[in-house]
Amino acid sequence: MRLQVGFLLIAMVVSVFAVRLFQLQGLDARTYAERARAVGAVQELLPATRGSILDRNGTPLAESLDGSMIVADPTKTADDAAAIATILTERLGVSYIDTVENLRWPDTRFRYIARRVPTTKAVEVVEELSDLGYKGLDIRRDPVRSYPAKDVGANIVGYVNGLGDAAGGAEQLFNPLLSGEDGSATYDVGGGNRIPLGDNSTTEPVDGEDLTLTLDRDLQWYTQRVLRQTVEDAGGKSGVAVVLDSRTGELLALADHPTYDPNTTVQRKIGRLASKAFRDVYEPGSVEKVLTAAALIDAGIVEPDTKLRVPGTLKSSDKEISDHWEHGLERLTLTGVIAKSSNIGTVMAARKMPGRVLHRYLKAFGLGSRTGIPGYGESAGLLPPWQDWLEINRDNIAFGQGLAVNAVQMAAAVNTVANGGVYVQPSVVLGKATTHSGEVTGSSVAEQRRVISEDAARQTAEMMEMVLDPEEGTAPDAAIEGYRVAGKTGTAQMVDPACGCYSGGKFTVSFAGFAPADDPRFTVYVVVHEPTDGQGGGTTGGKAFRKIMAYLLQKYAVPPSGSESPELPVEWGRQPSSEE
Numbered sequence: 001m002r003l004q005v006g007f008l009l010i011a012m013v014v015s016v017f018a019v020r021l022f023q024l025q026g027l028d029a030r031t032y033a034e035r036a037r038a039v040g041a042v043q044e045l046l047p048a049t050r051g052s053i054l055d056r057n058g059t060p061l062a063e064s065l066d067g068s069m070i071v072a073d074p075t076k077t078a079d080d081a082a083a084i085a086t087i088l089t090e091r092l093g094v095s096y097i098d099t100v101e102n103l104r105w106p107d108t109r110f111r112y113i114a115r116r117v118p119t120t121k122a123v124e125v126v127e128e129l130s131d132l133g134y135k136g137l138d139i140r141r142d143p144v145r146s147y148p149a150k151d152v153g154a155n156i157v158g159y160v161n162g163l164g165d166a167a168g169g170a171e172q173l174f175n176p177l178l179s180g181e182d183g184s185a186t187y188d189v190g191g192g193n194r195i196p197l198g199d200n201s202t203t204e205p206v207d208g209e210d211l212t213l214t215l216d217r218d219l220q221w222y223t224q225r226v227l228r229q230t231v232e233d234a235g236g237k238s239g240v241a242v243v244l245d246s247r248t249g250e251l252l253a254l255a256d257h258p259t260y261d262p263n264t265t266v267q268r269k270i271g272r273l274a275s276k277a278f279r280d281v282y283e284p285g286s287v288e289k290v291l292t293a294a295a296l297i298d299a300g301i302v303e304p305d306t307k308l309r310v311p312g313t314l315k316s317s318d319k320e321i322s323d324h325w326e327h328g329l330e331r332l333t334l335t336g337v338i339a340k341s342s343n344i345g346t347v348m349a350a351r352k353m354p355g356r357v358l359h360r361y362l363k364a365f366g367l368g369s370r371t372g373i374p375g376y377g378e379s380a381g382l383l384p385p386w387q388d389w390l391e392i393n394r395d396n397i398a399f400g401q402g403l404a405v406n407a408v409q410m411a412a413a414v415n416t417v418a419n420g421g422v423y424v425q426p427s428v429v430l431g432k433a434t435t436h437s438g439e440v441t442g443s444s445v446a447e448q449r450r451v452i453s454e455d456a457a458r459q460t461a462e463m464m465e466m467v468l469d470p471e472e473g474t475a476p477d478a479a480i481e482g483y484r485v486a487g488k489t490g491t492a493q494m495v496d497p498a499c500g501c502y503s504g505g506k507f508t509v510s511f512a513g514f515a516p517a518d519d520p521r522f523t524v525y526v527v528v529h530e531p532t533d534g535q536g537g538g539t540t541g542g543k544a545f546r547k548i549m550a551y552l553l554q555k556y557a558v559p560p561s562g563s564e565s566p567e568l569p570v571e572w573g574r575q576p577s578s579e580e
Contacts, residue, residue: 288410
């Protein structure tokens with residue numbers, strides 16, 4: 001009997017436990033699970049390392065360094081949110097209001113407080129807060145974007161802003177390639193610790209790929225410094241300098257002034273971010289005479305020694321065209337027209353060619369069309385249809401007014417002469433890469449086309465050498481000892497957008513050239529907008545050209561020219577003086 005009573009009591013106790021267990025596992029299981037997830041489930045970002053942007057030699061222009069994020073457990077920071085946020089705002093510059101909100105975030109054990117903080121700084125701040133008795137803060141890995149060369153190539157490279165978003169340049173254009181894919185880790189936390197047998201899942205990050213540009217970092221640095229000094233010395237407003245490999249069209253340097261430092265994540269001077277070499281358009285002035293002369297020679301209409309009687313002024317429609325120097329009747333060859341940069345002589349020669357044919361040549365040189373480098377907001381410039389040309393329009397266009405170009409576009413056009421008459425599309429990516437919109441771009445897919453014959457290119461280049469002649473040329477300052485150099489000056493009035501007319505006191509001065517002229521390796525184009533020193537393209541642009549080109553020839557160990565420049569006649573029919 002006692003044994004039966006004992007079993008009955010045991011059965012009753014077991015039944016009570018069984019009922020409670022059933023309640024826990026069944027009726028209240030969902031409630032407990034939801035409560036556990038609300039309080040203890042953590043989803044943590046595992047950031048991918050962004051790929052580097054490298055120069056042509058593998059030197060980083062942009063790279064990701066070790067950094068940290070500061071994270072918080074709001075269940076431990078909520079009560080002290082105001083005090084913690086004050087310190088974080090002072091030390092890291094984060095938003096006070098957003099930080100307080102994150103520190104007090106309900107129903108979670110994990111919130112991001114600050115991203116991409118240098119690791120030493122993050123550790124220092126968290127330790128300071130810990131020493132003050134504040135709990136619930138920790139650090140996690142979070143790579144920081146860095147630009148070791150500061151402003152070098154900034155307008156091409158772009159930057160990553162304070163929110164971690166790619167903003168402009170190659171950073172934005174090739175963001176899918178560079179950014180990779182972030183991973184994540186999800187796990188349960190209880191009592192402030194990770195639950196070993198709780199729900200745990202991890203998706204590993206996929207790091208971004210590197211991108212190699214055509215730029216040479218050392219050359220880019222030097223070109224930017226020369227350009228800055230040139231603009232400042234000339235009292236100019238802005239300037240650009242373009243350096244091309246004559247044979248491949250690769251942009252070895254592309255400098256803008258003024259520019260910016262991409263390490264400063266908050267960029268307030270927005271106008272400095274984009275490259276003016278792509279976006280800004282202007283009238284090229286006399287540099288364009290190279291294209292007109294090349295077209296005329298290629299068409300068989302003139303030769304370098306063609307004789308022209310150049311008057312002091314020339315009527316065109318209801319206007320008068322003049323030269324940059326006052327003169328009476330000049331007996332110039334076509335070479336002399338280029339060497340002395342005669343507007344009148346250029347027009348007289350160009351009138352021998354129908355307008356539609358000249359237009360076709362200029363289009364083939366790339367004028368009026370984008371170069372095809374995507375992502376930099378490139379302007380196509382302006383080349384009016386030949387059907388709309390009045391006499392004054394045709395004449396102005398022949399010597400570089402009445403049309404508009406961007407600097408990369410004009411450099412590529414002149415480079416066609418350097419490259420034996422073959423236009424090669426400029427490129428800023430070495431090899432090839434795919435943009436965020438799916439376009440494939442780069443040096444290995446750059447298009448080429450023949451514009452003029454090799455013989456016409458050679459004859460044009462020889463005429464351009466006379467531009468640097470110390471006696472007859474407009475740019476002796478561009479000469480480089482030991483090398484044959486071909487070049488052309490440019491000085492153009494600037495159009496006032498307010499009236500659509502030329503403003504009397506504002507000019508664009510420039511110089512374009514290549515060397516060695518007998519076997520071209522590099523093409524350099526320097527442009528300065530709104531100089532106030534009264535100097536022209538031969539002095540302002542020519543001196544900058546000489547510095548950049550001399551650096552190039554030395555850096556790439558280009559041997560001196562093995563021949564002398566040809567002696568082309570500049571004038572004809574001039575009677576020698578008794579002294580001669």
